[in-house]
Amino acid sequence: MKPLSDVNLELLRVFRKTAQVGSMTEAARHLFITQSAVSHAVADLEAFTGCRLFLRAHRRLTLTAEGRAVLETAESIFSALEGGEEKLKVLRAQKTGLLRIGCPFLILQTILTPQLARFHRRHPEVEVRLTIENRMQPMLELLRSNRIDLLFLATPAPALLDPQLVEHCLGYYRYGFFASRENFGALEGRVLSLKELSELPVVILRPGNNTRDCLEKKFAEAGLRLRVSVETDTMAFTKEYTRAGFGIGAGLIPEPPLRIEDEPDLFRLQVDPPLPSGRYVALFRNDLELPQTAEVFLAQFQA
Structure with a gap:
């Protein structure tokens, strides 16, 4: 034989x-x-x-x-x-025209949409597939199982999220508050304490996300509680309820070079002491060659 x-x-x-x-x-x-x-x-x-x-x-x-x-x-x-x-x-x-991205909805709204629009203008032939997932472990599993090329996250953790993945820091953000000029214009330019903020109605994401957890922990350490007036599912709703005057909005404030232009009808509240900060990161597998489309997209954040 x-x-x-x-x-x-x-x-x-x-x-x-x-x-x-x-x-x-x-x-x-x-x-x-x-x-x-x-x-x-x-x-x-x-x-x-x-x-x-x-x-x-x-x-x-x-x-x-x-x-x-x-x-x-x-x-x-x-x-x-x-x-x-x-x-x-x-x-x-x-390699010939597909870019697979995973991210929570918040990241799509805060930093990815402008970059995706820029990428599409430069590379209209590339198909972009977005997978939206707001839970941390399912997001990481999307990447581990090779269903996406890049995973974008906002995390307050300074340590690596997963030693088996390559982590690329894109920039930083600070948790913060913003408000409608029409409804809370008297607060613009003032520096507010945590106690003063705790007395204002707040529009914020539902419990279970980093923004809500981090801010509630910060106020609890000072013996205070957020006065939540509206809970939302996305930052888009947070902004809409904030514009309508239901309260001051809570969310992520990107810092340079990721900072985006302020919306004319909203302004950022100045807070003392400063609120916690975190990182925007892109993750990809270290055992697979990163597709050229993903490399080009990541390079945009450095330009």
Whole structure:
């Protein structure tokens, strides 16, 4: 018996289909070859292995014990090849015009949308696929399972989020408050204490996100509580309720060079002592080549 590693894959392909359908005639039809070609391929494989692979009874082929062993090997080989082909398709797509990004909705609104618009103007041929996920562990799993190329997060943690991932710091933010000039214009230019802020109605994201948790912890350390008037699901709603005068809005304030222009109807409140800060980070797998589209997109943050 020759080493099975030297076998002709075409013989295995014909044998596999014959075993799956139980008939040389049916195998020939599925493979678009003649029945004679199937018969010769099976005979050649039996000669190669030195084993009888099929039993013939009542015009139906059944596998011998040796045939089942060869089929199991063939299934593993072709499954691995098919999986490799899928990976190659993804890599080819990434290099020729696909960018897969994952992020929470807050990051999309605060820093990614302007960068995505800029990227699209420069590279209109690239398809951008966005996956929005607000929970930390599912976001990391998207990256670990290679369903996205880049993951963007805002985190107050100074340490690495995952030592198995490459972490690229894009910039910094500070937790802060903003307000409508029409409804809270008297506060513009003033420096407010935490106590003064605790007496104002606040529009803020629901519990369970870093913004809410961090601000509540900061006020609790001072023996104070946020006076929440409206809880929202997204920063877009936070801004809308803030514009409508339901209270002062709470969120992330990007710092240079990521700082975006203030919206004319809103202003930032000055706070003393300063509120906590955090990092904007992009993460990607260290065991895979970063697609060129992802490299170009990341480079925009340095320009």
